[in-house]
Structures are given as structure tokens and as C-alpha cells.
Amino acid sequence: xxxxxxxxxxxxxxxxxxxxxxxxxxxxxxxxxxxxxxxxxxxxxxxxxxxxxxxxxxxxxxxxxxxxxxxxxxxxxxxxxxxxxxxxxxxxxxxxxxxxxxxxxxxxxxxxxxxxxxxxxxxxxxxxxxxxxxxxxxxxxxxxxxxxxxxxxxxxxxxxxxxxxxxxxxxxxxxxxxxxxxxxxxxxxxxxxxxxxxxxxxxxxxxxxxxxxxxxxxxxxxxxxxxxxxxxxxxxxxxxxxxxxxxxxxxxxxxxxxxxxxxxxxxxxxxxxxxxxxxxxxxxxxxxxxxxxxxxxxxxxxxxxxxxxxxxxxxxxxxxxxxxxxxxxxxxxxxxxxxxxxxxxxxxxxxxxxxx
Numbered sequence: 001x002x003x004x005x006x007x008x009x010x011x012x013x014x015x016x017x018x019x020x021x022x023x024x025x026x027x028x029x030x031x032x033x034x035x036x037x038x039x040x041x042x043x044x045x046x047x048x049x050x051x052x053x054x055x056x057x058x059x060x061x062x063x064x065x066x067x068x069x070x071x072x073x074x075x076x077x078x079x080x081x082x083x084x085x086x087x088x089x090x091x092x093x094x095x096x097x098x099x100x101x102x103x104x105x106x107x108x109x110x111x112x113x114x115x116x117x118x119x120x121x122x123x124x125x126x127x128x129x130x131x132x133x134x135x136x137x138x139x140x141x142x143x144x145x146x147x148x149x150x151x152x153x154x155x156x157x158x159x160x161x162x163x164x165x166x167x168x169x170x171x172x173x174x175x176x177x178x179x180x181x182x183x184x185x186x187x188x189x190x191x192x193x194x195x196x197x198x199x200x201x202x203x204x205x206x207x208x209x210x211x212x213x214x215x216x217x218x219x220x221x222x223x224x225x226x227x228x229x230x231x232x233x234x235x236x237x238x239x240x241x242x243x244x245x246x247x248x249x250x251x252x253x254x255x256x257x258x259x260x261x262x263x264x265x266x267x268x269x270x271x272x273x274x275x276x277x278x279x280x281x282x283x284x285x286x287x288x289x290x291x292x293x294x295x296x297x298x299x300x301x302x303x304x305x306x307x308x309x310x311x312x313x314x315x316x317x318x319x320x321x322x323x324x325x326x327x328x329x330x331x332x333x334x335x336x337x338x339x340x341x342x343x344x345x346x347x348x349x350x351x352x353x354x355x356x
Contacts, residue, residue, distance in 0.1 A: 006145045006147050007147070008147050008148070008149045008150065008153045008157070009153070009156075011035075011037070011040065011145065011146060011147045012157060012160075014144060014145075015040045015043070015044065015144070015146075018044060018142065018144060019043075019044070019047060022044075022047050022048060022051050023047075023051070025051070025052075027048075027052060027088075027117055028117070028140075028141040028142040029112040029113070029114065029116065029117060029118065029140060029141050030109055030112055030117075030118045030120070030136075030137050030140055030141025030142065031044070031045075031048065031117070031118070031119045031120065031141060031142050031144070032120045032122065032127060032133075032134070032137040032138075032141065032142070032143045032144070033045060033119065033120065033121050033122065033144045033146065034120075034122035034123075034125075034126045034127050034143070034144070034145060034146065035122075035123070035125070035126055035144075035145045035146030035147055036123075036124060036125065036146065036147060036148050037146040037147055037148045037149075037185065038123050038124075038146070038186060039146070039185045039186040039189060040144070040146040041121050041122075041123055041144075041146050042121075042186070044144065045092060045094070045119055045121050048090070048092075048117070048119055049062065049064075049090070049092060049119075052088055052090050052117055053086065053088060053090055057085070057086040057088075058090075060083075060084045060085060060086065061083045061084060061085075061086045061088060061089045061090060062089075062090040062092070063078055063089075063090070063091050063092070064092040064094060065078070065091070065092070065093055065094070066093075066094050066095050066098075067093060067094065067095040067096045067097060067098035067099035067100075067102075068095060068098040068099075070093070070099060070100070071099065071100040071101055071104075072099060072100065072101045072102055072103070072104035072105045072107075073101070073104060075091065075093055075099070075105060075108070075118075076104070076105065076107050076108040078091050079091050079108045079112070079113065079116045079118050080108070080113065080116075081116075082115060083115050083116075087115065088115060088116070088117050089115060089116045089117070090116075090117045090119065091116060091117070091118050091119065092119045092121070093118070093119065093120045093121060094121045095121065095123065096120045096121055096122040096123075097122050097123055097124050097125060102122075102127075102133065103131055103132070103133055105120070105133050106131070106132040106133045106136055109133060109136040109137055109140060109141075110132070110136050110140075112140050112141070118141075120137070126145060148183060149183050149185065150183070151178070151183060151259070152263075152296040153296075154174075154178040154183055154185070154188075155171075155174045155175070155178060155297075155298040156298035157185065158174050158177060158178065158188060158192075159174060159298050159299070161188075161189065161192065162192065162206060165192075165196055167196065167199075167203065167204060167205055167206055168204065168205040168206070169205065169206040169207075170205065170206070170207050170208060171298075171299060171301055171302055172207075172208045172219075172224050173206050173207055173208050173210065173211045174298075175222075175223065175224040175260075176208060176211045176212075176215075176217045176219070176222050176224060177191065177192075177211060177215070177217070179222060179223045179224070179256055179260065180215070180217050180222075180251075182256075191215055194214070195210060195211075195214045195215060198214055208224075217251075218244075220241075221241050221244040221245070221248075221252075222241075222252075223252075223256065223257055223260035223261075224260075225237075225241055226238060226241045226242070226245075226257065226260070226261075227260055227261060227263075227264045229241060230261065230264065230350070230353065230354075231264060231268070231305075231309040231312070231313075232309070232312070233312060233354065235350075235354050238350050238354075239347065239350060242343070242346045242347050242350055243343075243347075245257065245342075245343065245346060246341075246342070246343025246344075246346065246347070247343075249341075249342050249343065253332075253342075254332040254342040254345060254346055255329070255332040255333065257346060258325055258328055258329050258332055258349075259329075261325055261349075261353075262322065262325045262326075262329070264309075265313075265318050265321050265322050265325065266322065267295050267306045267310075268306065268309060268310045268313050268315075268318050269315055269318045269319065269322065270294065270295060271291075271295075271306055271307055271310035272310050272313065272314075272315040272318065273315060274286060275310070276315070288300050288303045288304075291303045291306075291307075317356065320356060321353055321356070324349065324352055324353065324356075325349075328345060328349045331345050332345065
């Protein structure tokens with residue numbers, strides 16, 4: 001099946017549009033919620049389940065079935081029932097990717113009832129876009145494709161998520177969370193929900209201290225601080241952080257650290273190259289807003305830091321370090337480690353970065 005062409009930012013925009021539409025009680029007869037990212041599917045299905053019917057109506061007119069315990073014919077029969085004492089009957093199919101003979105839902109989706117709202121939660125992958133089911137859902141209702149973010153897209157989403165709760169979050173706190181939790185926005189949102197509830201009244205922003213105290217991630221020993229120490233060429237500080245990582249390998253995977261360092265030196269290389277173009281070819285240096293797009297950063301503060309850091313590094317040296325990081329990326333995956341553990345590999349890598 002072809003890979004999705006939907007971008008994460010477009011997925012988020014459509015998610016927010018649908019949320020607003022549901023809040024206005026503008027319902028479609030069919031919702032096909034599909035894709036690899038479960039977070040948006042769960043949020044939309046929960047919102048629909050809580051909004052369409054009142055709690056009293058839900059007892060009579062809302063039915064939830066699970067794909068592994070059902071087949072398409074049963075769902076079609078449920079959809080054709082009339083609501084009892086209400087305007088709508090709501091049928092929610094969870095884990096629809098496990099539904100037997102799912103393509104037979106097209107017997108209903110080709111001509112849905114106005115009094116039924118069918119919500120299909122199809123996780124892990126998309127429904128075949130060539131199928132009659134997909135085309136009918138698209139024609140008669142709403143199709144939402146939920147895509148996973150890439151690493152560089154997490155920061156912007158996380159900042160926006162927090163802003164939606166009336167708070168700000170520092171760049172360091174953003175990186176601490178994304179390094180610790182990766183691209184799993186369901187986990188990130190759960191941690192943030194718990195954190196927000198625990199904040200004192202009147203709090204306006206989330207800092208690295210909050211992340212350390214409430215989530216349990218060290219504000220002093222993390223990839224953000226390591227990259228900062230390396231960028232400033234603070235050998236002592238960088239090796240101290242590496243020693244902490246060596247004693248806590250489960251919380252600080254070498255592969256994630258190398259990815260963070262690679263991102264740092266990639267940014268330094270790009271800034272220095274753009275400055276070289278400006279000097280040698282008279283090509284104007286992009287403004288900070290354009291640099292945010294080029295470097296895929298979510299705030300101007302990060303751009304200012306990268307520009308300052310780049311001045312400390314010659315690009316010939318940076319290019320060599322990028323090659324070194326590719327080599328250690330392989331080592332972090334068990335290739336040619338020479339029997340060294342992750343802590344020893346990181347220390348060796350940092351010494352090569354500083355000495356070279």
C-alpha cells in the first residue's frame with residue numbers, strides 16, 4: 001500500500017477543524033478515522049461519543065463494538081436500527097483494523113441512514129484508498145487520516161498543545177520531553193496532562209524544573225544540556241554528563257544521544273554554509289523566520305542560539321564530525337563496537353569531537 005502523502009501539520013489542522021465542527025454539533029453520518037497515530041483517532045472518537053448524545057441517550061442509542069469480536073455484517077445490522085427516544089443512534093467500531101470482512105461495511109456506507117452516526121476507528125494503518133469502503137466514506141461522510149510526527153515536528157506540536165492549555169513551555173523543557181518520550185504524542189500528552197493538573201494556581205509556563213520534578217527527567221543531565229556543552233566546547237561539562245548517562249543507560253539511550261548531536265552539528269553546518277555563501281557569493285543570509293523553516297525550529301530563541309554556537313566551529317571540522325556521528329550511529333546499533341559498552345562509546349565519541 002502506498003505511503004501516506006498527508007503531512008503532520010495538515011493532519012493537526014484537520015484534527016482541530018473536526019474538533020471545532022463536533023463542538024458546533026455539525027455531525028456527519030460516517031466518520032472513518034484511520035492511520036498510524038492513535039492519539040488523534042482516540043481523541044476524536046471520545047469527543048464524538050461524549051458530544052452526540054446526552055448521558056441518558058447513550059444508554060439506549062450508543063453501541064461500541066470491537067473489531068476482533070465482530071464482523072462487518074453485524075455492524076451493518078446495528079447501523080440499520082432506528083434510535084430509541086432520540087435523534088441519533090451512534091455505532092462506534094473500535095480496533096476496526098481487526099474487523100472480519102471489513103470491506104462489507106460498504107453495503108451500509110453506500111447509503112447511510114440519516115439517523116445513524118457510524119464511527120470507524122481503524123488504527124495502525126489506512127483503509128485501502130482504492131476500496132469501495134474508503135470511497136464511500138469519503139463521499140458520504142468524513143475521512144480523517146492520522147499520521148505520526150517526525151522528530152523535528154514534535155517541538156512545534158508540543159508547544160502548541162501547551163498553548164492550548166493557556167501555558168508556555170521553555171525550549172529546554174520541550175527537548176527534555178521529546179528526548180525522553182520520543183515521537184509518541186499519546187505518551188507526551190498524558191505526561192503533560194498530569195503535569196498541568198499538578199501545577200500551582202497562577203502558573204503561566206512550564207520549565208525544565210517542572211519537568212524534572214513532575215516527570216522525573218533530570219534538568220542537568222539530558223541531551224539538551226549535553227548538546228549545549230558540546231556546542232560551547234565545554235569538555236568537562238560534556239564528559240560529566242556522559243558519565244551520568246553511562247550510569248543510567250536505560251534513561252539515556254546512546255542512539256537518541258547521537259541523533260541529538262547529529263541534529264546540533266547539522267544545524268551548525270547549515271548556518272556556516274549560509275554565512276560562507278553570503279561572504280563568497282553575495283547571497284543574502286536568510287532572516288530568522290526563514291531560518292526557522294530551514295532548520296525546522298519552532299522558535300526564534302533556538303535560532304539565536306544556533307547562530308551564536310556556529311561561530312565557534314569551522315565547517316571543515318563540522319563536516320568531519322558529521323561523518324564521525326554516522327560511524328557511531330552504527331556502533332550504537334551494535335556494529336563494530338570492539339566490545340565497548342554505550343557509556344564507553346559516548347566518551348570516546350566526545351573526545352574525538354573535541355580533539356579533532
